[in-house]
Amino acid sequence: MKPLRMSGLTKEYRLGLRQRRVVALDHLDLEVEEGEIFGFLGHNGAGKTTTIKLVLGLLHPTSGSAWILDQPITEVAVKQHVGFLPESPFFYEYLTAQEFLTFYGQLFGLGGTTLARRVEELLELVSMKEARHVPLRKFSKGMLQRVGIAQALINDPKLVILDEPMSGLDPLGRRDVRDIILRLRDAGKTVFFSTHILPDVEMICDRVGILVKGRLSAVGPVQDLIGSTSITAIDMVVEGIPDRIISDAERAGATAVKRGGQVLLTLSNGLEVDYMIDLVRMHKGRLVSLIPHKRSLEDLFVQEAGGVRT
Amino acid sequence: MKRMAVIAFNTFKENLRDKILYNLLFFGLLLIGSALLLGTLTMGEQQKIIKDIGLASINVIGLLVAVFVGIGLVSKELEKRTIFTIVSKPVPRYEFLLGRYAGLAFTLFVNVAIMTAGFFGTLLVSQALPDAGLLTAIGLMFMELLLIVAVAIMFSTFTTPTLSATFTLAIYVIGHCTADLHALGEKLHGGLSKWLINGLYYVLPNLACFNVKGAAAYGSPIEMRYVLTSLTYGAVYTAAVILVACMIFQRRDFR
Ligand SMILES: Nc1ncnc2c1ncn2[C@@H]1O[C@H](COP(=O)(O)OP(=O)(O)OP(=O)(O)O)[C@@H](O)[C@H]1O
Numbered sequence: 001m002k003p004l005r006m007s008g009l010t011k012e013y014r015l016g017l018r019q020r021r022v023v024a025l026d027h028l029d030l031e032v033e034e035g036e037i038f039g040f041l042g043h044n045g046a047g048k049t050t051t052i053k054l055v056l057g058l059l060h061p062t063s064g065s066a067w068i069l070d071q072p073i074t075e076v077a078v079k080q081h082v083g084f085l086p087e088s089p090f091f092y093e094y095l096t097a098q099e100f101l102t103f104y105g106q107l108f109g110l111g112g113t114t115l116a117r118r119v120e121e122l123l124e125l126v127s128m129k130e131a132r133h134v135p136l137r138k139f140s141k142g143m144l145q146r147v148g149i150a151q152a153l154i155n156d157p158k159l160v161i162l163d164e165p166m167s168g169l170d171p172l173g174r175r176d177v178r179d180i181i182l183r184l185r186d187a188g189k190t191v192f193f194s195t196h197i198l199p200d201v202e203m204i205c206d207r208v209g210i211l212v213k214g215r216l217s218a219v220g221p222v223q224d225l226i227g228s229t230s231i232t233a234i235d236m237v238v239e240g241i242p243d244r245i246i247s248d249a250e251r252a253g254a255t256a257v258k259r260g261g262q263v264l265l266t267l268s269n270g271l272e273v274d275y276m277i278d279l280v281r282m283h284k285g286r287l288v289s290l291i292p293h294k295r296s297l298e299d300l301f302v303q304e305a306g307g308v309r310t
Numbered sequence: 311m312k313r314m315a316v317i318a319f320n321t322f323k324e325n326l327r328d329k330i331l332y333n334l335l336f337f338g339l340l341l342i343g344s345a346l347l348l349g350t351l352t353m354g355e356q357q358k359i360i361k362d363i364g365l366a367s368i369n370v371i372g373l374l375v376a377v378f379v380g381i382g383l384v385s386k387e388l389e390k391r392t393i394f395t396i397v398s399k400p401v402p403r404y405e406f407l408l409g410r411y412a413g414l415a416f417t418l419f420v421n422v423a424i425m426t427a428g429f430f431g432t433l434l435v436s437q438a439l440p441d442a443g444l445l446t447a448i449g450l451m452f453m454e455l456l457l458i459v460a461v462a463i464m465f466s467t468f469t470t471p472t473l474s475a476t477f478t479l480a481i482y483v484i485g486h487c488t489a490d491l492h493a494l495g496e497k498l499h500g501g502l503s504k505w506l507i508n509g510l511y512y513v514l515p516n517l518a519c520f521n522v523k524g525a526a527a528y529g530s531p532i533e534m535r536y537v538l539t540s541l542t543y544g545a546v547y548t549a550a551v552i553l554v555a556c557m558i559f560q561r562r563d564f565r
């Protein structure tokens with residue numbers, strides 16, 4: 001069973017009086033596996049939100065189709081098992097956080113003490129317990145994002161679809177969201193989220209898909225996309241070692257730059273690092289810092305995006 | 311069915327927290343009460359004036375609530391995109407629309423009921439008795455409001471709040487003079503304009519049939535058959551409008 005499958009999914013918007021056609025999504029084929037965290041990556045306007053809206057039936061596709069839990073998305077009932085957080089959350093301002101969650105729970109047919117307990121758990125999960133009786137119109141963007149996430153989980157969904165869940169959150173809030181997503185996976189859920197914040201993807205995703213101008217340009221496990229030797233270089237700053245050692249290092253392939261009493265050595269692989277650290281210790285030198293350089297998704301992203309543009 | 315009730319209840323709750331509603335209601339009661347004052351200024355026909363003003367106030371305030379609160383309920387939802395989270399739940403779109411409609415109809419009912427109570431209170435103060443004729447007039451007025459709300463909701467499924475309000479008010483006004491429209495159509499001799507005018511006459515609601523305010527204020531009898539025919543006409547027309555609204559709503563994209 002695939003939690004989410006799309007085949008040839010295409011959406012054209014018609015703009016203005018002359019109905020100029022804009023292809024927002026171009027024949028997307030994608031499968032999301034059970035129990036994984038799938039990162040859906042793309043620059044602004046790549047078509048991430050369009051894809052998500054198509055999958056949830058907010059938009060009708062121009063062509064192609066999609067399935068949720070092996071059922072066509074046109075079946076309203078499949079949404080019973082889906083949780084969704086829209087891009088910038090818009091909710092009923094006149095409801096309090098608690099009423100809001102209760103309302104959405106009722107739409108799923110929940111009620112009574114089950115629902116009350118669920119609302120309680122979720123308010124706890126997104127650390128919004130204190131604000132439970134505050135109407136949403138008085139919430140900050142980050143608070144709205146949190147109740148938005150709680151709302152997406154009210155039905156204990158099998159598939160959770162989040163459109164830019166970290167946007168508008170401070171670093172702590174982003175860490176909280178990452179934790180929530182990881183916890184969902186631990187509970188056996190499938191999470192599909194869109195973002196353009198790459199470190200978040202690198203940290204938690206099992207697989208990613210990269211969307212460039214409405215086309216899927218790459219999809220695969222995060223490690224594969226980054227490359228198996230993900231560390232490309234290491235910067236090492238040392239002080240108090242003799243010049244002789246530095247020339248040795250240079251001869252072995254490192255580049256060295258002197259800055260006052262310190263030397264910045266750029267090494268190309270891990271073996272050299274061990275050797276250099278031994279040398280520094282032997283000569284009573286001091287290691288100031290050691291910074292690995294990874295080939296990040298960012299590099300890849302720029303590469304993919306550039307590749308299509310040219 | 312249960313989901314529809316949840317949405318309807320939520321709609322009612324939303325209305326209760328809407329300041330416009332209270333302002334309109336307060337203003338309506340003020341108007342009705344002021345009839346007492348006006349009544350004392352004119353000699354003789356005091357009770358008829360109170361009845362005229364009372365019925366007219368209920369009508370106008372009801373219309374304003376129907377149009378402005380009604381349009382807010384659907385098109386504001388589209389504009390503010392709260393609809394995204396509803397449509398992504400296992401709620402068929404027509405259920406959402408019907409739930410909204412039911413909630414609003416209930417709001418209107420409560421609203422009209424409160425104003426009617428104020429009206430009858432005013433009558434009692436001026437030593438007149440409320441009668442069945444007045445209640446019949448208010449009942450038909452309520453049917454008209456139900457129809458207008460359906461029209462307002464239908465427009466809001468595809469255009470902006472401002473345009474919806476304009477169209478709905480236009481339909482209200484033209485709907486009250488469909489007889490003139492018919493007469494005009496008779497006068498024209500063929501051609502596109504005659505065809506168009508006749509088309510409008512048949513498509514637009516004949517709202518004049520819900521208006522028995524004059525007879526009620528005078529205390530002249532209102533035929534039961536007339537009332538039933540009007541109610542049936544109103545119900546069928548309203549159902550048709552809601553059906554069209556659901557069809558438009560089902561097809562549209564939520565961008
Ligand atoms: N309502 C709309 N009408 C017309 N075109 C639209 C509409 N919404 C989006 N588009 C177009 O579709 C394309 C994809 O937009 P989409 O919102 O899916 O991008 P996105 O990947 O979610 O971007 P972001 O990171 O900014 O959220 C864009 O080129 C945009 O111009």
Ligand SMILES: [Mg+2]
Nearest residue numbers: 048049050087
């Ligand atoms: Mg987007």
